[in-house]
Amino acid sequence: MAKKKTDKVRPQVLKGFRDYPPPEQIARETMIGNVRSAVELMGFLPLQTASLELAETLLGSHYTDDNLAELFGFVGPDDVNMALRYELTVSLARYVAANPNLALPFRRYQYGNVWRVDKPGPGRYREFMQFDIDIVGTSNILADAEIIAAMVAVFDGLGINNYKVKYSSRKIMNGLIKFAGIDDNKAADVMRVVDKLNKQGKDAVIAELGAGRTDRSGDKIKGVGLTDSQIAEIEKFLDSVSGSGNSLETAESLLGSVQVSVEGINDLKAIESHLSSMNIDKNKTEIDLTIVRGLAYYTGPVFETVLLDLPEFGSVFSGGRYDNLVSRFVGKQIPGTGASIGVDRLLAALIELKALKLEQSVSKVLVTVMDPERLPDYLKMLHQLREAGIPSEIFVGDSKNITKQVKYADKVGIPFVLIVGSNEFEAGQVTIKNLKAGKEKAKETSEREEWLKAEEIQVTISADKMLEYLKGELG
RNA sequence: GCUGGGGUAGUUCAGUUGGUUAGAACGCCUGGUUGUGGACCAGGAGGUCGGCAGUUCGAGUCUGCCCCCCAGUACCA
Known part of the structure; x- marks a missing residue:
């Protein structure tokens, strides 16, 4: 370095990465807890897998430069080529292949961070969390119905009411592609483009299936050709099944002669019937044959969700059946089906819907240290509070001054402050200050003395009533 | 990756045809107030003007390259 500019390091996070401040992290963990309860009630088992995998595990036969560029890959110790996982399903496949004694079907849930070298966008990061549920080792369509039932249970468990789990089958569109005389090697492209129907609209999809289009910023997008x-064949299908009426019947009349499509239609009928027997509310699920999902590996039923109050959030929970994933590791095919939650997108939605409120702090009470000589007494009170199950902390800062201590409580959002000085000790009392009430009172008065000691914001009561009082206030 | 818009205190921004010491508001810190968070009063800290090079007597301002941020879009195994 030519000249020393500064010896300080910029406190910067990596591009595409982020920190989760306590209020957000508290909400996140609450949400994850609720999702876990919902899926454990349905028998899904927790699995955790390694964050780092062999590069070849993640890429397999798709080991191309293009894919490599999306991986956080590097040469690690012992010259091993490794990479951070970009999703959880591949690790599941590896786990299943590596454990031939595993009881199948295996229903597991897993949540954890995944990493992709994507261009960060709104709500889009290079490190983010997914919560997956899957059932591996069965091609029985009942498993798909269970996944849908779990999706419903998760939303219900989170207190979301106005949503729809939409499902379809890749097989129907596969049959249509065959029926329209489209080359097999273009099937994945067709799915990818049709998947944009909701977001980009029909005109854009049609243009992109043909010669291509120009987006709003003037960028050219290559068509499928x-x-x-x-x-016209695809358009006709999409138009007929997105109208009102029974879309399965419509599909049957259009594609009744194509065997793959008929299989898909029958699968959906079976799912519908299973869901009905499970007493799943009919308004919460819906067959939507325009749903195809963009990813190449889906082979059967596909699932997507929409929050009816927040359609702009897109699908926060989606997935489908994949019958070939595990075959990469073992000779035989092990089919699977599952769905994945974009944890942070769902969290943003919950906050937006006010189904989850942000809490600043976990502590409910701050025990102030008014007189350092009486520290043992303060610690005793702290212990009492914690024993009673009231999350509490004592002020551990250097300052002895009470202003600082109350300010601290205010800043970190602790609602109650316990103030016990010589007056209280002599009378066997404690003063409990309610900071939230104080905020309200501050709007009424600018008189300092009146505000500080107003009855609504603080009480001085007998020390043995402390727990009872706080429990009452905290509900 | 592509297209467009940006980058001046912690934040939002102002900064004249290139001109001396780069400002405001809010926020932050300290004190008034070691028995009380707000309001109020007094004071204070905080900037390599995104980086590097160039033009110029002189660059926050002009030029080039790079980096980063924002938006849209593509890819997403």
Whole structure:
């Protein structure tokens, strides 16, 4: 370095990474707890897998430069080529393949961070959390119905009411692609483009299936290059099944001669019937044949969700059946089906819906240290509070001055402050100050003395009534 | 990756045709107030003007390259 500019390091997070401040993290963990309860009630088992995997595990036969660029990969100790996982499903497949004694079907849930070298966007980071539920080792369509039932249970468990779990089957669209005479190697592209229907609209999809289009910023997007008649076939299908009426019947009349499509239709009928037997509210699920999902590996039923009050959030919980994933590791096919929650997107939605409120602090009471000589007494009170199950802390800062201590409580959002000085000790009393009430009172008065000691914001009561009083106030 | 818009205190921003010591508001810190968070009063800290190079007597301001942020879009195994 030519000249020493500064010896201080910039407190910067990496591009695409972020910190979760306590209020957000508290809410996140509450939410995750609720999701866990919901899926454990349905028999899903927790699994945790390694964050780092062999590069070849993650990429397999898709080991191309393009994919490599999306991985946080590096050469680690012992010259091993490794990378951070970019999703949880591949690790599940590896785990299942590595444990031949595992009881199948295996229903597991897993939540954890995944990493992708993506361009960060709104609500989009290079490190983010997914919460997955999957059932591996069965091709029985009942498993797909269970996944949908779990999705419903999760939303209900989170206190979200106005939502819809939509499902369809890849097989129907696969049949349509065959029926329209579209080359097999374009099938994945067609799915990818049709998947944009909700977000970009029909015109954009049709343009992109053909010659391509130009987006709002003026950027050119390459098309799939289908012929006009092929596009017309797809358009006709999408139009007919998105109208009102029974879309399965419509699909049957259009594609009744295509075997794959008929299989898909029958799968959906079976799922519908299972859900009905499970007493799943009919308003909470819906067959929507325009749903295809963008990813290439889905082979059967696919699931998506929409929060009806926040459609702009997109699908916060989605997935589908994948029958070939595990075959990469073992010779035989092990089919699976599952769905994944974008944890932070769902959290943002919950906050937006006010189904979860942000808490600043976990402590409910701050025990101030008014007289350092009486510290043992303060610690005794602290112990009492904690024994009684009231989350509490004692002021551990250097300052002895009470102003600082109350200010601290205010700043970190602790609602009650316990003040016990010589007056209280002599009378066998404690003073409990309610900071939230104080905030309200501050709007009424600018008189300092009146505000500080107003009855509504603080009480001085007998020390043995302390717990009872606080329990009452904290509900 | 592509297209467009940006980068001046912690935050939001102002900064004249290039001109001396780069400002405001809010926030933060200290004190008034070691028995009380707000309000109020007094004081204070905080900036390599995103980076590097160039033009110029002189650059926050002009030029080039790079970096980063924001928005849209593509890819997402």
